[in-house]
Amino acid sequence: MTRRHLPKVAGAVVLGLVAAAAGLAQPALIGRLIGAIGTDASLVLPIVLVVVLFLVEAALTSTQAYVMGRIGERIVYDVRSALLGRVLSADLRAFGAMRQGDVFARIVTDTSMLKVALSQSVAGIIVDAAMVLGGVVLMLLIDPLLLAVTAGCMTVASLVAFVVARRLRKAAQESRAIMGDFGADLQRALSALSTVKACRAERLEGSRIGGLALSARRSGVKVSALNALLSPSMSIGLQASLAAVIVTGMGRVANGSMNPASLTAFIMYLFYLVTPLVTLFMGIGQLQQGRAAIGRINELAAIEQEQDVLLPRSPQGVVAQSPDDVVASRDTVVYRHFGVDFQRVRFSYQPDEPTLRGVSFSVPARGLTAIVGPSGAGKTTLLQLLMRFHPVRGGRILLNGENIELIPLGVLRGLVGYVQQESTTLRGTIGENLVYGEAHVGPGEVERALWLSGLDELVSSLPRGLHTELGDAGLGLSGGQRQRLAIARMLVRRPSVLLLDEATSNLDSESELKLRQSIRNIAGECTVISVAHRLSTVVDADQIIVLDQGTVRDVGTHQQLLTTSALYQRLTSIQFQDNGRRALPATGKAGE
Numbered sequence: 001m002t003r004r005h006l007p008k009v010a011g012a013v014v015l016g017l018v019a020a021a022a023g024l025a026q027p028a029l030i031g032r033l034i035g036a037i038g039t040d041a042s043l044v045l046p047i048v049l050v051v052v053l054f055l056v057e058a059a060l061t062s063t064q065a066y067v068m069g070r071i072g073e074r075i076v077y078d079v080r081s082a083l084l085g086r087v088l089s090a091d092l093r094a095f096g097a098m099r100q101g102d103v104f105a106r107i108v109t110d111t112s113m114l115k116v117a118l119s120q121s122v123a124g125i126i127v128d129a130a131m132v133l134g135g136v137v138l139m140l141l142i143d144p145l146l147l148a149v150t151a152g153c154m155t156v157a158s159l160v161a162f163v164v165a166r167r168l169r170k171a172a173q174e175s176r177a178i179m180g181d182f183g184a185d186l187q188r189a190l191s192a193l194s195t196v197k198a199c200r201a202e203r204l205e206g207s208r209i210g211g212l213a214l215s216a217r218r219s220g221v222k223v224s225a226l227n228a229l230l231s232p233s234m235s236i237g238l239q240a241s242l243a244a245v246i247v248t249g250m251g252r253v254a255n256g257s258m259n260p261a262s263l264t265a266f267i268m269y270l271f272y273l274v275t276p277l278v279t280l281f282m283g284i285g286q287l288q289q290g291r292a293a294i295g296r297i298n299e300l301a302a303i304e305q306e307q308d309v310l311l312p313r314s315p316q317g318v319v320a321q322s323p324d325d326v327v328a329s330r331d332t333v334v335y336r337h338f339g340v341d342f343q344r345v346r347f348s349y350q351p352d353e354p355t356l357r358g359v360s361f362s363v364p365a366r367g368l369t370a371i372v373g374p375s376g377a378g379k380t381t382l383l384q385l386l387m388r389f390h391p392v393r394g395g396r397i398l399l400n401g402e403n404i405e406l407i408p409l410g411v412l413r414g415l416v417g418y419v420q421q422e423s424t425t426l427r428g429t430i431g432e433n434l435v436y437g438e439a440h441v442g443p444g445e446v447e448r449a450l451w452l453s454g455l456d457e458l459v460s461s462l463p464r465g466l467h468t469e470l471g472d473a474g475l476g477l478s479g480g481q482r483q484r485l486a487i488a489r490m491l492v493r494r495p496s497v498l499l500l501d502e503a504t505s506n507l508d509s510e511s512e513l514k515l516r517q518s519i520r521n522i523a524g525e526c527t528v529i530s531v532a533h534r535l536s537t538v539v540d541a542d543q544i545i546v547l548d549q550g551t552v553r554d555v556g557t558h559q560q561l562l563t564t565s566a567l568y569q570r571l572t573s574i575q576f577q578d579n580g581r582r583a584l585p586a587t588g589k590a591g592e
Contacts, residue, residue: 001075001078001079001082004078005071005074005075008067008071009068009071009122009123012064012068012071012123013064013126015060015063015064016060016123016130017126017127018056019056019057019060019064019127020131022057022060023053023131024134024138024272026053026057027138027265027269028265029046029049029050030050030264030265030268032046032261033050075114075115076111076112076115079111079114080107083107083297084107086301086303086305087300089305089306090303090305091305093304093349093390098303099181099184100187101182101183101184101185101186102181102184104183105176105180105182105183105184106180106297109179109293110293110296110297111293113292113293114290114293114294114297116286117287117290121284121290122287124283125280125283125287128277128279129276129280132273132276132277132280135269135273136273139270142265143263145248146248146249146266150241150244150270153241153244154238154241154277157236157238161284164229165284165288167226168223168227168288169288171223172223172288172293173292173295175216175219175223175292178216180296182209182212182213185212186209189205189209227282238270238273238277242267242270245267245270249266306409307391309405309406309407338365338399338400338526339363339364339399339401339527340362340399340497340527341361341362342360342362342382343360343395343397343398344359344395345358345382345394346358346359346394347378347385347392347393348393354550355378355550356378356382356385356550356551357551358394358551359378359395359547359550359551359552360395361545361552361555363527363529364527364542365400366523366525367524367542367543368519368528368538368540368542368543369527369529369543369544369545370529370530370537370543370544370545371530371547372531372532372533372538372544372547372568373546373553373571374548375533377547377548377550378547378550379501379531379547380421380531382531382547383499383501385397386399386497386499386529387416387418388405388409388412391405392405399412399497400496414493414495415495415497416498417490417493417498418490418499419500419503421501421502425470425477425482425486428469429464429466430459430466430467430468433485434446434450434488434489435489435492436489438492438493446492449489449492452521452522453484453485453487453491454484454514454518455484455485455488458481483503484515487500487515491522495526497526497527498529499529499530499531500529500530500531501531502532502533503530512536512537516537516540520540523542534575535571535572536575538558539558543556544556544557546561546565546567546568554568
């Protein structure tokens, strides 16, 4: 990710090196200026050169800092964009294994540490190291003995600084991990705030998350303490070196083995090394913290991705290459009619716990097919496999005669619409929620989707209509209204197959009856597969699949299954008993 920016980083480093050279030349010129005092030599040129070097160093240093700041921001932008793409394209199972708060922390805060590590620290370390090395060489040319005295004092300080830097990296890694835990638990509590309040668990969550905040504070204090030790360790070494150099140098000046100008230049070089040495080891400390962040970023970047086409595509696919092949105009929508076939489909979330055990059934083009069964039978899993949220472990699923593993994901999910049991409503207007992800939706399609889902009267009664603002999670609409909005959002996509996962779970009886009729209307134009826990919603289905323990037990209409399927009879008798244990009549047409 950073390799593409290396030329710019190199250019900024060159600016810093030129600035360092200008800085290193100043003590030599000042020494010559001091040597010229008391002689007849002109002082104008040395003074002008010193002033020019001051200005050049200041200009180049500020320019280098600005360039590296821009490069750092660009690197962070690129990394965040790449991570966002990886997360949005991640395999759902792999993403579900990660805590969302920790993912948020890695994308937001860890990338900020990356900026410091890759732009400021690396460039600063190179420039400061070059300045230190250059200063040491020039000090060696002035007086090797004084350099040896300086090196003896600085070696001890440097060893201490390296030990502190290594401990700092480990402490930074622990601190980043704790911050990830804190962010994950905070997001968990905030996303379920109503549940927290209903269970009177405010104190419990406050104590638990507060404990993580305390751990984060302690780890942050430890990082700050270690980081703070880097600068004093070098400062003490420099002060000791300065004292030793002054005592030794003054003795050498007194016995005539060294002139005052050389001693002045040497001391100035020693002063000039103070800032680059301190910033060098501070940069090393920042780099160690950044390396901890880089490790966490790389872990997120390595998240397993959704595979697009799982099998080699046949030369002539049955399914169109683009969902835009559906004919649409301002006032009418024409759906293509696709059938679905499940052929010996097997799947398991855990290796030794199969969820589906060779499921086979066919869904005709157009019409309503319902899938019913006890909890845990694998009903929702079937829909998710058709959406390719998970890959099948055996068998295959055909859409219009073609294996869905041959169909690009973008095409498949344009042809198949999916309404989950708890579909998310996004912050924004009703209209924005309706056309979410769709660039070209005509007014006629929006109106039709609202009518089919039973939202037309609600929207028309609102003062701002489609421009009505909704809060997070659809705040401003009831549960049933949010569910109908989710159905309408799928309908504007003109799906050939519409999947409904208990779409009526949040509806009252009147709204349920209206939506049942809407579903029948939709089923006349496209294929509808509905997972139902409330059997009253599917008694008028063209076909009902009874699923139990990952296998198909029975297939038929409501009337047929009441006489042929013991499991279906048991499910209906449990759900439709009413005080006197009165079961639903054999005929259950919508509207009766």
